[in-house]
Amino acid sequence: MSEIQTLATHMLNGLAYGFLLFILAAGLSLIFGMMDVINLSHGSFYLVGGFLGVGLVDDLGNWWLALAVSVGIVAVLGLIAEISLLRPMYNRDHLDQILLTFGLALIIEDASEWLFGTTIQSMSYPRLFSETVEVFGVVIPSYRLIVIFVGLLLAGALYLLLERTRIGSIIRAGVSDREMVSALGFNITAIFGGVFVCGLALAGFAGFIGTPILGVYSGLDFEILILTLIVVVVGGLGSLTGALWASLLIGLTQILGQAYFPSFASLIIYLVMAVVLLVRPQGLFQRRYA
């Protein structure tokens, strides 16, 4: 392999990683934008998605069916969490809601260790994408291309949803002025619930499709959470565009850093974040949708 081909491989890996982060960051950003709540249990639902996936792929024998069922279960769990924990707290300080999501994260972390043990669990690729493909002499596992593709698709879908649909305009309005939305007669509780569940479902989805690459283990939840928070801080809270660019920036920096500056690999994304904050404390993109 030539240097260029190696670089291309690294870039593709970085992009795949970045788009995985984007799916997570998009969910986190959506929830924040609507509810002013930073969901500290975001990584936990990633974990749940991953663990469910490992089990269901085995049990159901069909990767795609397992994907649908896992995301569905995560959504139901999210709905239960929303109804039992967050909904009674909507008239309280946002901080209380953030604290609750943190408590939830602690519980899920320990529960996952209880149920699934502490060893790493892995999932196979779907049969369709288990091969490597060669593009211009660059060998890459086709699954990573799929992750990139799915990420792009999702970015487009979210853009269309928020910019071109009625639901989207309500959500956008809710982000800028919550009182107005409820004054216009929309059921704000239902919208909150819907957005929260969608955000968590995205996290679960990311957990499922990320597991063939990263594996899943108790403890990964907080690692993922921190990474996602960094992406969102760099991109700008509540900005979907910001989440997209920051995900790719962090994903590529992480991978290229590992490849070319291995001894600084773990520091490098924090440094990127620190620099961005120095220059633009509010993140690369301000709070605003697409």
Added chain:
Amino acid sequence: MGKGDILVPGTANGASTLRRFPFAVAMILLVAFLLLVGCGGGGGGGGQGGGEDPIRIGVILPYSGVYAQLGQDITDGMNLYFEEQGMEIAGRSVELIQEDTEANPQVGVEAARTLIERDEVEIITGTVSSAVAYGVIDLISQDQIPFVISNATGNDVTRRGIPYVFRTSASSWQVSYPMGGWLVDNGVQNVYVSAPDYAAGQEQAGGFKEGLAAAGGNLVDEAYPPLGNSDYSTYLTNISQASPQAEWSFYAGTDAVSFVRQYAEAGLKESVPLYGSGYMVEADTIEGQGDAAVGIRTGLFYASGLDNPENTAFIENFQSQFDRDPSTYAVQGYDAAWLIGEALKATEGDTDPDALVEAMEGVEFQSPRGPLSLDENHNPIQNIYIREAREQNGRIENVVIDTIENVQDPGA
């Protein structure tokens, strides 16, 4: 006056402060209550010394978190030995008091302190992580309590030559150095090295590189991903691009599973054979690695397929007792218990630290791993086996393909 009043303590505005004095009294009562609870809760464990008292052995191992399985294996290995002795040595019963170290050195040191101070244990054993071991060594040196390390492989743990510290696993160097020479002897000259970027990773890789260089081999390049890394694609790309004759790695636990699987998935296993430190392909990782582990050759002081009478008996007893296969970690625990037990037999149940140390120094025995004796730093002198992971008996096992005898840590 609402509950919000407490938001501003010491508010110097009349009405509320006048009522605050009883509040302060309530607070004092609360402190007193907590004090009592604290003392009462802790009080159960401590007993006073006496002739017929059991021998109290403190076990500090991870029972939760990423290393929980290792902790359990070591504990079971220890239990196996003591149960073989009828839970009694030299007429005194043996009591194992376990404390969880998690994967956190602070918790580990606190666990050791609790055992020493609250439970007044006479011997301490355990620690999976070297960081915990280093922390505990400071503690036991002050209190002069023999410390038998059943896993932590940090080179300096024994190289410091602290009289109360013993080890029944190995030093990092001991595990990895012999393979450097072995590879060169078997025609592999150019090797790529990778290990996680933390103390154990550096030590293991360091030992291997030393062995490789001593035998005239050549280090192609090296890579140190962060500990707990989950995506190795970048490093694998770099290895593939460097096209060495072989790759030597040390990873443990979760990292080992990820690395070995991804190594196989990237199709590297065929072009660049994978060698490594034995901990990379062990009982705790093999199941997760699956077929990806097959063909990997690693060096360690034990292999489940080792053919000697002690091992056969050990495996049989362990299986009947715990209904599963023993791992290397179980052997380490078994041998730690053996060392403690034999020393206690020699002192006839006397737990005086200096007498115990002297007795342990003289212990020499046939372990399931083969012959084992201690060097002057209390680190084992033992065989290192080159093992190959093969599919047999319906599962993947490490099969011994070569033996390097009586490997001794070079010391400080």
Added chain:
Amino acid sequence: MSALALEGVSKYFGALPATQDVSFSVEVGERIALVGPNGAGKTTLFNLISGEIMPDKGVIRLGGQDVTQYSPDRMSESGLGRTFQKNSLFMESTVYENVRLAVQRRLGIRLKVFKSVDRYPELRRETEEVLNRVHLTSRSEMKAKNLSYGEQRQLELGIALATSPKVLLLDEPTAGMSAKETGEMVTMLKALPEDLTLLIVEHDMDVVMALARRIIVLNFGEVIADGDPEEVRRNKEVLAAYLGVGADEEALGA
């Protein structure tokens, strides 16, 4: 020299002009009412003057000094005080503490850390004096959140007065008050020192007439009339603006 002067002040929210080319000048001690239909940009103008938001164009002068880029805290230090349309109090603190915070700033008792805040006699004296002025002495130990709405409006004014501003912006000081409370507020405002310049946003025309000698009318962010009450009342554009929202002259008093 005028107490406050705006020269061509414009602010856009996106493409939407919130205030457009607003210019006027206020003499020391003048009492001016700022009126206009809802959404005419009155509160935006207050936010521009007090430094909460920065204008896109134009200059704001306070006592002749260019304060266009000043932050709210610098504006306050330069002698501008304001009240808020929605009560903006320290709800968990007592009335006394609410006012004391503002007095503390005026007296420059800030980074003092060793002595208890109660050991500053001048602080107590001045705070009690302000409480007296806004008729809250009897409420001084109550928490702000436990006051009646009218009393909270009084406290809102008290906090602003406690900084001893030269120019005071009052954002609907009587909004939501009963007739009796309104009367009391008007009395209180009338009793303010003569050299204090007042700019009042107010919907209640009785209050406007009782306090202001000059009225500025805003519509769609622009000044459409500026003069004494009689002049403004006869102004065609003003009538149109109010009729435009579907009301007659009564709307001025809504």
Added chain:
Amino acid sequence: MATQAESGRKTQSFVSVHAGTIAVLAGALLLAIVPLVGSRYYVSVFTQILILSIFALSLGFLMGFPKLISLGHAAFFGVGAYAAGIFATRVDPNVVLTLGVALALSLLLALVIGVLSLRSTGIYFLMITLALAQLVYVASQQWESLTGGTNGLVGIPRPELFGLLRFDRTTFFYLVLLLAVLSYLLFRTLVRSPFGRILIGIGSNEQRMRAIGYSPRSYKLTAFVVAGAVAGLSGALWAHFNGIVTPEDLHWSHSAEALIMVIAGGAGTLIGPMLGAALIWLLESALQSYTDRSTMITGIVFILFVFFARNGIAGIAQSAWERVRR
């Protein structure tokens, strides 16, 4: 009511004004007899609780008054611990010097992190402190020559005092007790001072504070730096007590634990966080003896506190007293 209040302000008795201090001093006296009656184990237990209570107190000050919710407080604790540990190991184990170095370095770090993070507010502030603290955490792992890497810094000697005294378990306990009381008095003085009142105002209504002429950032920064330095002090004590410092001390889960202590004890008071530290420590060590699921139970207890007792044990004690009095 009003008249009572009026007279109250003028005739506060010494006892009523200093109720909190009296409570803390009484608690300290009670603790001071522990080494005389309890075994060395209890001395260790209370030394740990006291060190953690200083840490929780410093975060509680930020959370309760200027309402700064930081998830990066462990960075100061950890840097204080490393500073004291490295200084004691390599230069001099004199406790005045080690604590001084720890205070200075954690103060400096708090200044840097404060300047960077206080440009943002609320949730953004929380996330930025978290991320910056993680940067320090990773750095502590990487800078092996100084920190010992993941193995941690070991062999930290017991501190001494100008050759007069080498601290043992008991004397060190008294040192920690003294510093805990002093830390409480420091924050109490701060809260009661004009500066503290400004912090409370900022925590309560930042917009209004600006409108009456305060620039909140400098006050917040000052509070942040003081709290960071005290957290560094507690870290230094921790290093001396344990004889080991590891990157885990800087990990954000350590910050989160302090946050749980503050919430359980009651943000908005000073005694609350200290009691919260004791409660959570005792809860966790008690749970660990009986179950492997201590994290889960801690999580549930935490959620219950947020749900039903938002003002923590201080709040519960307060309202219980209210009920009795009525």
